[in-house]
Amino acid sequence: MGTWDMGPFDNDGAGDLLAALRAGCFDIDDYCRHFDEEYLDADDAQAAIALAEVVAVARGLRPAPPQLDGIDAAAYTESLSPEQRGWILTTLRRAVAGSDTSELHELWAENGPEDLEAWRAPILRRVESLRDLS
Template sequence: MGAWGSGPFENDGAGDLIASIGHGDFTFDSVLGAFEDDYLECDGGQIAVALLELTLIVRADRARDPAVAELDLDDFAAMLTGERLAWLVDVVERTVASTDSELFELWDEQGPEELASWRVPVIDGLEDLRVLSV
């Protein structure tokens, strides 16, 4: 059974991403495969939410979640070009969409309160990201 929680780093997709960044082998190209299909699988959605939070940590001085408190994000920050920020806006929008997003569907199955506990913070973060990507 995998990890599952409403926080941006409380799932397997985020855990794999954090490990990749921690080992120094993360690239955006390494995660692009999770976003190729029209239907966004759960892992892709989890990665998108974690990337959103990491981006806000390095670009908007958001407080660090304990899960990434010791993570060196300098290399990650250097990869955040305007093109990558625009791409991230797109994949996060897909993640919170009610269609074509497995992660949305899984949260929706849990009921409206659980859906909101996951979706509202992601949408708020998405708005902050849009400001950064202008």
Template sequence: MGTWNTGPYDNDDAADLLEDIREGHIYFDELLPDVGHRYIEADQGAMIIAMAHLAAGDVPEGIDDTVLAPLRTPQTRERLRQCLEAVLSDGAVSELAEQWAENGQEELLEWKAKSHIQLV
């Protein structure tokens, strides 16, 4: 992974997602796993975190806020909330959580704190 840090957009998968959004080549529903999905791969987990932050209004420069409307429906926000909870839970459910745990408790907690966002 070229870019790897604790922020919600600080990884290659999130950067690719943002670039696809800027270019208008994105279908958010296709990126979210079904609720109850048993295991979330690292790339999908990184995109879930980024989409949760976008849905909550943490929008990076260069992103047209109007294209994010599909992320802000009550149904999608609830689905995102559940997916985000799974990604941040533990390595049994989330490859990304497993990778951060391998970096040590301090980095794991920092990543979780920066990745978590309220989706009310």
């Protein structure tokens, strides 16, 4: 049984990403290679949203939540190449673009338009705030 909620760190995909970052074993290049070019499964979309939030915290766009305890968001973000940062933003956009590109979008859409919009709105704001990421 999976766990998921509206917050960027309130799901299994984000939890797995944060655990790997905390352990120092997250390799973004390996991670990027396993993504489907056309469709993000729910866990991958959740992780992409969480990764963008880590970058947002590092840039001072939001305060560090308790889920980031033990993670140096600034150091991690500094280690990313422009291509990797661009990939994060592109993948974040795909996660919320529509049900044809994201299983997570599809799952939220099944809950109705109010829930879908409540989930998408903060992520779309994050996309806008990170538009100069690459």
